[in-house]
Amino acid sequence: MTQAFKLNTQLDKDTHLLIEDENFLILLHKNATIPWVIIVPITDVIEIFELPNDVQKSLKTLTKQIAAFFKEEYSTEKMNIAAIGNIVSQLHIHVIGRKAGDACWPDVVWGNNYAFKKYSQEQIDSVALSLA
Amino acid sequence: MTQAFKLNTQLDKDTHLLIEDENFLILLHKNATIPWVIIVPITDVIEIFELPNDVQKSLKTLTKQIAAFFKEEYSTEKMNIAAIGNIVSQLHIHVIGRKAGDACWPDVVWGNNYAFKKYSQEQIDSVALSLA
Numbered sequence: 001m002t003q004a005f006k007l008n009t010q011l012d013k014d015t016h017l018l019i020e021d022e023n024f025l026i027l028l029h030k031n032a033t034i035p036w037v038i039i040v041p042i043t044d045v046i047e048i049f050e051l052p053n054d055v056q057k058s059l060k061t062l063t064k065q066i067a068a069f070f071k072e073e074y075s076t077e078k079m080n081i082a083a084i085g086n087i088v089s090q091l092h093i094h095v096i097g098r099k100a101g102d103a104c105w106p107d108v109v110w111g112n113n114y115a116f117k118k119y120s121q122e123q124i125d126s127v128a129l130s131l132a
Numbered sequence: 133m134t135q136a137f138k139l140n141t142q143l144d145k146d147t148h149l150l151i152e153d154e155n156f157l158i159l160l161h162k163n164a165t166i167p168w169v170i171i172v173p174i175t176d177v178i179e180i181f182e183l184p185n186d187v188q189k190s191l192k193t194l195t196k197q198i199a200a201f202f203k204e205e206y207s208t209e210k211m212n213i214a215a216i217g218n219i220v221s222q223l224h225i226h227v228i229g230r231k232a233g234d235a236c237w238p239d240v241v242w243g244n245n246y247a248f249k250k251y252s253q254e255q256i257d258s259v260a261l262s263l264a
Contacts, residue, residue, distance in 0.1 A: 049195045063181045082214030086238035106218035108242045
């Protein structure tokens with residue numbers, strides 16, 4: 001990284017910052033209807049397969065942790081994990097906990113206009129704590 | 133794997149088999165409108181982060197190869213890479229080449245009813261050859 005890393009403004013607007021470490025920003029999507037974390041690797045590559053292997057390994061560990069938390073806290077049954085980037089090109093990985101009967105099931109969440117529910121500060125802190 | 137691996141019938145129906153090796157089935161989505169490969173790891177785990185690290189490394193290499201091919205052959209600009217599995221739970225990874233102005237742009241392909249175009253046998257062979 002030759003320049004300071006700056007989070008894309010759309011991602012910034014849509015999420016709460018949970019954690020920032022040397023490799024990633026970990027963001028919580030503001031809509032609590034479906035549990036949804038967005039991981040932003042601190043990098044300027046735009047494709048997930050361009051990440052160094054060790055960063056991909058950390059990403060895997062992190063995803064596992066999020067999945068375990070979502071399963072325990074929100075009884076999710078299946079994870080949707082995706083790097084898309086058609087609208088926001090800054091590399092970001094969606095980690096979404098899904099279950100039968102949720103607001104979008106079985107469709108994907110992207111492009112789906114489902115109801116908005118706010119997180120309480122307590123809930124945000126609890127997610128952050130579980131991933132720290 | 134204690135039992136013989138069997139490809140999900142929906143995936144089988146939607147795709148052409150390109151390659152089968154010890155770790156993966158590599159499938160080409162039958163709709164040629166948007167270049168789309170589906171990688172099915174030969175496993176019974178259903179989440180991508182449950183794959184062993186070495187299989188994930190191979191998956192990364194393979195994805196890179198597909199992206200390079202799509203870029204050269206179809207001038208794609210951005211890859212959409214995703215493990216969803218809400219409808220078909222057998223683990224499968226979507227590797228999709230996208231570009232501005234394609235039939236779904238900038239939306240995701242899933243749940244999007246866009247026009248169908250058939251691959252010629254020549255084209256199928258050419259994709260298979262490029263990934264062999």
